[in-house]
Amino acid sequence: MLKKAVEGLLSKILAEFSYHPFIAPYLNADIQPYIHQWEAIARLCVRNPIRVLVGDEIGLGKTITALLIAKYLEALDRVKRVLIVVPRVLVEQWRKELIRMGIPESKIWQLESDTIDFIKLQNFPEGYYIASMDLLKREERITEVVDVPWDLVIIDEVHKFGYKTERFWRIGKMMVEAKTDRNVVFLSATPHRGDPRDYISRLQLLDPYLTESWKELDRRQFYEATHGTLLFRRTKEDINKIYEGKEVFPPAKFYAGVVKAREDEAEFIERLVNFLRSKLIEFAYERGLISERIIPLLTVLIFKRATSSPYAAMTTLERLLLRRVAPELTNELVDGV
Known part of the structure; x- marks a missing residue:
């Protein structure tokens, strides 16, 4: 009974949203977001700036969630330049996802050593920029990019930005912590890797009000308070049992195979x-x-x-x-x- 009531309410809300100038483009797009992705938009839309770590399990569409946030902010005219920082191996994947989300190729820029000078001469036109972590960890490149008026910064695989990796950590300090009015979305399937200092330090990059030491924050109350606010962490089981009410993600079984080399x-x-x-x-x-x-x-x-x-x-x-x-x-x- 409760499930039917919730489904009816959602259907009514979505029907109303189908006429909304900001939301309608997403409802009519080829990509239909899951409820947990809508939840992120609903909870974050009232914030200014949006600064969040999306730590959903692998396979739950963190990239789509981040781009939904970007397109929502763009529709509100709060975003004109988006910087997406990713490991080099993911650069092409992100470019394809941007195109799939309806971003014109003319608005997609790839920051590389051999393109950045040309883009600088054009004063970084409005659009979506993809830069590899390896590029930005270089002193001469991060200084060229850090003060560009980015309205939104998305960092994928942000667990690589730990206080122990000095050059990556510096990117976070300069691009995120020092720019408290900037919209920022962190993405990681492994937001907490067993080191509380590493995890909390990363959240402190996002939230300038977390001024206590990591030892003071490393307690149950802090983790409960930040879950669903500063951190969104959903599992496949959550999606199946709570959000969708059906087996969207069937259980996976893995078998190790040993193959003799030729x-x-x-x-x-x-x-x-x-x-x-x-x-x-x-x-x-x-x-x-x-x-x-x-x-x-x-x-x-x-x-x-x-x-x-x-x-x-x-x-x-x-x-x-x-x-x-x-x-x-x-x-x-x-x-x-």
Whole structure:
């Protein structure tokens, strides 16, 4: 009985919203948001600025939630320039999602080392900008971007912005904490990774009123008060049982499969490991570019990167051989762990 009453109320509300100039475009779009995504919009629409961490489980549409917020603010004329900061591997995925959400390609800009100067000459036109974390962690690039009048900053995989990763942490301090009037949406499927200081420090970037130390805030009352306000964390079980009332997300079963390497694959791995060791030893002893102690770690990290795909193998080895930028490569790899 209660479920039918709620469904009837929602249907009536959605029918009214179908004539609303701000909401109607989303109701008629190809993408139909789930109720938990509407809930985020409903709770956040009265805030100015919006500053929130969307920490829903993987697969629950955090990207869509963030873009719904962006389009809502854009419809209210509160957003003209949006900066989306993501790991480099997600840049193309975000560009496709923007297009799928109806953002014209003419309004989508990709900030890269070879495009940023051109965009600066145009005074950063209104639109949606995608920048990789690797680009912004460079001193000369973050200073060029930080004072652009961004109306909304979206940071995906924000768990990478921890106080222990100095260069990423600096991006958060400069782009978010120092700009308290800026709309900010953090996205992460793993908002709390077992370290309360790391988690609370990230929330303090969002909320300038959290001035107490992380130890003072690390208590049950704080977590309860911020859940549903500063943090939105929903699980697939929540969606099935509470929001949708049906099995939208069926249970998943995972099975580990061990596959024996082919003869050519085994030979490639053996040669790759030997090559990496020899080059890293060369960098450590002959060139003095890296510490001997991190050779095993770097061997594993570069090996993982090089074996992810043939393209990754070629580009990784090319950088290692031709560019000879071992210190920069070392920092990038360690930051990515």
